[in-house]
Amino acid sequence: MSARQRGKVGASWFTLFTLAWLALWTVQLTPLQLLIPLQLDTPDDAAGWVSGVVSSGLVLAIGGVAGVIAAPLAGGLSDRTRGRWGRRRPWALGGVWLGTASLTAIAFASGPWGVGLAWVGVSVGVAVASAAFTALIADQLTTQRGAASAAVSSSQALGIVVGVGVIVLLELGVVVGYLALAGFLVVVGTIAALLLPDPPARAEVSAAREVRTLRERLAALRDRDFAWLLAGRLTVNIGNALGTGLLLFFLLYGLHRDAATAEDELLLLILVYTLFVVVSSIVSGWISDRTGRRLPFVVWPAVIQGLASILLVVAPSLTSAMIAAALLGVGYGAYMSVSLALGTDLLPYAEDHARDLGFVNVSASLGQLIGPLLGAGLVALVGGFWLLFLVGGVLSIVGGFMTYAIRMRDRTTSAV
Numbered sequence: 001m002s003a004r005q006r007g008k009v010g011a012s013w014f015t016l017f018t019l020a021w022l023a024l025w026t027v028q029l030t031p032l033q034l035l036i037p038l039q040l041d042t043p044d045d046a047a048g049w050v051s052g053v054v055s056s057g058l059v060l061a062i063g064g065v066a067g068v069i070a071a072p073l074a075g076g077l078s079d080r081t082r083g084r085w086g087r088r089r090p091w092a093l094g095g096v097w098l099g100t101a102s103l104t105a106i107a108f109a110s111g112p113w114g115v116g117l118a119w120v121g122v123s124v125g126v127a128v129a130s131a132a133f134t135a136l137i138a139d140q141l142t143t144q145r146g147a148a149s150a151a152v153s154s155s156q157a158l159g160i161v162v163g164v165g166v167i168v169l170l171e172l173g174v175v176v177g178y179l180a181l182a183g184f185l186v187v188v189g190t191i192a193a194l195l196l197p198d199p200p201a202r203a204e205v206s207a208a209r210e211v212r213t214l215r216e217r218l219a220a221l222r223d224r225d226f227a228w229l230l231a232g233r234l235t236v237n238i239g240n241a242l243g244t245g246l247l248l249f250f251l252l253y254g255l256h257r258d259a260a261t262a263e264d265e266l267l268l269l270i271l272v273y274t275l276f277v278v279v280s281s282i283v284s285g286w287i288s289d290r291t292g293r294r295l296p297f298v299v300w301p302a303v304i305q306g307l308a309s310i311l312l313v314v315a316p317s318l319t320s321a322m323i324a325a326a327l328l329g330v331g332y333g334a335y336m337s338v339s340l341a342l343g344t345d346l347l348p349y350a351e352d353h354a355r356d357l358g359f360v361n362v363s364a365s366l367g368q369l370i371g372p373l374l375g376a377g378l379v380a381l382v383g384g385f386w387l388l389f390l391v392g393g394v395l396s397i398v399g400g401f402m403t404y405a406i407r408m409r410d411r412t413t414s415a416v
Helices: 011-040 048-079 089-107 111-140 145-169 173-195 203-211 224-244 247-254 259-291 296-314 318-345 350-382 386-405
Strands: none
Touching: 011 048, 011 089, 011 111, 011 145, 011 173, 011 247, 011 259, 011 350, 048 089, 048 111, 048 350, 089 111, 089 173, 111 145, 111 173, 111 318, 111 350, 145 173, 145 259, 145 318, 224 296, 224 318, 224 350, 224 386, 247 259, 259 296, 259 318, 296 318, 296 386, 318 350, 318 386, 350 386
16 A cells, blocks of 8 residues: 555655645735735825725735635535546646736736736636645545645745745836746646646545435535634634734834835745744644644634734834734744644545635635735724734634634544
């Protein structure tokens, strides 16, 4: 019996898998953090910058809704796809190519409507590819799910550094920045999709699908524990987005930096955040695999993230922002790494892995894209950023404790 048949994979699999996620996160988060705010910034008068914040939030939220619809649909279709190209590969390639085309379009778009329409294409492409790549964890792994989940979450932080770092340090500008992201996605995403193994569904999995009723096929959405996981991930990710998604505007208008200084300081904060996300996600994923315990590595990291956001309410300065970035990284890295592994453990049916993991992905990406819209409203409400960070902190803590509603007594993988 091969290593893969025993539910284990080697370094080459992890390398390709990590690179795929690095590309997906880079093209999703770099526009969110830097390019879209720059495209829609309106600093002409005292109230103008608030209009730019609101426009950015609306555009990102519309993309989030599109991703919510696309991810589970694409996942469900990939569960049922048969052919010489496999189940997951056609959807991974289709998502990568749609995202690439949409990034090219958004580079030349102008105004909220043009940017918003192109961003929907990017969000849908990333959601479709993410559903396919995430399904590989459940398809091929049993004892390495925490490690694979750590690769996903650490790539999220690295993706911001890669995207923002290259664009800021090389002074690429908005148009060239988007085109660079498109090139990165199409090359890395295509190679990973073609080279990662995509074994056919087992005969018993295909047979099980044929005899199940529609009610049974929707079991994951009716499963109490799975629903609590999705709700917690959504809440924590909204909290994280409130703490990180409008940082450029915070530096520009909360700390009153000029544009060049704000971009440099944003990159510095992202580097600190990334370092702690990567270390935290790898360590927590490894420990949770070794011990079989998931819940503590989900709940308490979310609390740490929440306290980091509240720090920015108490002491809004660059120094406190640096400390908060480190704490946010520790909390978010551990939370995302282990909560994805926990979601994989909770899947009720092997034949619907991609669809149900699409919901797990959506719960995170929707939070990251709705957060700026909610944040824009909070900023507009008080004309500043303190309420933004306060609400983000509270939501992170509440979302973490929601995970304690999950009952693991009857699950095959212990999490307590």
